[in-house]
Amino acid sequence: MAISLKDVAQRAGVSVKTVSNVVNGYRHVTPQTRQRVQRVIDELGYRPNLTARHLRKGRTGMIALALPELGNPYFAELADAVIEYAGGLDYIVLLDHTGGRRDQEVLFAQGFRARVIDGLILSPIELENEDLLARDSDAPLVLLGERQYDAPYDHIAIDNVAAARTAAAHLVELGRRRIAFLGARHGRARQTAHLRLQGWREVMTETGRPTGEEIVAVTDGYTREDGAQAMARLLDSGVRPDAVFCYNDLIAIGAMRTLSVRGLRVPEDVAVVGFDDIEDGRYCATTLTTVAPHKRAIARAATDALLERLAAGTDKVIEPRRVQPGFALITRESTVGRP
Amino acid sequence: MAISLKDVAQRAGVSVKTVSNVVNGYRHVTPQTRQRVQRVIDELGYRPNLTARHLRKGRTGMIALALPELGNPYFAELADAVIEYAGGLDYIVLLDHTGGRRDQEVLFAQGFRARVIDGLILSPIELENEDLLARDSDAPLVLLGERQYDAPYDHIAIDNVAAARTAAAHLVELGRRRIAFLGARHGRARQTAHLRLQGWREVMTETGRPTGEEIVAVTDGYTREDGAQAMARLLDSGVRPDAVFCYNDLIAIGAMRTLSVRGLRVPEDVAVVGFDDIEDGRYCATTLTTVAPHKRAIARAATDALLERLAAGTDKVIEPRRVQPGFALITRESTVGRP
């Protein structure tokens, strides 16, 4: 059986509340009392029951982080960063994955696990604006990632259009002419993929390069497999790009795999740029040039935004905040070759 | 303010306990009462406060899963599997990372977060046997992964020696003669690395191949970087292996990177085998032959073992259990070449 305040109080010959006061560092306790109680606490090895404390305080000290999938290293690395940072602020992080499915995302946004968590950081993929507007949970919600919404929630995301432009401009500078885009998505105008596609398209247009449908490969998902297949389809269709800009690193890695199978050299025949800066990219046979969002900054911004809302309470209204952490283009062999 | 049992009871004109009975599907409630209460529940959108329930029941319905790091895809994929499986059994999984540091591992084993979680699945790296014996927390603990301990805890791990033998035998069958081992560790005899090293050494000895120190590369960690450096050191030392068996896929990927930089072909000049079957390995320029532990089986076995202990309660003694999930050798281009 676990030790409770009562046990300590009994043994120390004081009231339960006094023990509680000692535990919580309350000011008005005489040094003698404090010392005596503290000794008993150490003796019995008392540790507060967080469940009880949470019940009484109405807060659990836990926040949830819902990501599409941990199998994607970008999200795993991001999760690491959030757990680390929030942990430092005495918050426990509940990690979850939505599988990028709309029903799951709605479930989480709606407060699945409400009463267990104080707030939620959600990185949506399929979630629609209407889902957010229909939300009735009162736990604070911070949105992560690049989809855009017209809803009153904090949103942390890098400037995707600018980031994509940087990547595209890099390929243009290298003198590439037929620069394909891998990882576009059907439909949904607010998708991240559209922002990156837009940045790419802007630069292509400005520099007189083709942007036709035949040079844009649509994928179902964001995996290596999707990238490999998309690249294969592109090549099979007769298009011969001399560069590809990929929605993310996984797709880029898949694409490089297909290029290797087809006997095309990277970057001599085809230059490749990814997005995310996952660690894999640094150890491919040909290391991957990529756009690196500052993951720690993202983790910090998201956690800070959420905790600030928690501290303010539900009544106080805080203007929804839009934070744009930085990014950097990291050039590696897949565009500039081996030194 | 959230709706509580009391609110529902008041509105429905019954006692609090009756509502509780309806919520919990207690048998002896007349259909009329049940229906009436249920209607009010739906009307008010009542959802049980799990914190209170947990306080009362003395259980939280949460288990922790402490892994070295999520950045390693093997652990990320494993975490995915555990969250999925335990979630299906109505358990919430608290994911944590120890960084593979002994102090952190001890902290978790000792019941950091006790009173929040009902039990713990821990995948230790540096944890020592004495740490386990000194453990005084009463929350059930299941050990995951390949380190061996003489302590009364359930342990889930594949047969590493057999797995390593399978991999080594594969390289022997291909006619390779100087088969290096990448990713050995200094000291600690109970380490996983030693088991894999042992399997490798057995096969080398049985087939008359060298097992000298010069062909075994020690690493500090288990990352791609470690693999790349170890491979470089091996080559610099003048050893010319025609195959490498790596402690894990990350090291193998790092090694392949170095081989590529040095102009050595895989598998023509050097065949490479990894361990873990992480997704990265399927999309390298040269896909990676690897030993694939059955991750889902591991996740299931660990969760089942833990939940069984939870169900049994602390008083009942269950014999510590050793489960060995299966594995499979998956041959890819890094040993058999491209078809």
Place this chain on the structure above:
DNA sequence: AGTGACTTTTACATCGTTATACAACACGGG
């Protein structure tokens, strides 16, 4: 000694749930 202004400690209610024990009621058999 009595007063007022603190400081220190305590008793008790409370958070939202479930367990326990018991009251109220229905039913069938003698």
Place this chain on the structure above:
DNA sequence: CCCGTGTTGTATAACGATGTAAAAGTCACT
């Protein structure tokens, strides 16, 4: 008509912590 049996519902006490309000103790000053 009473009794035992079994069902249905309620009042109350926990679980372990904290907040509130008030009691008890201390001290300086008249």
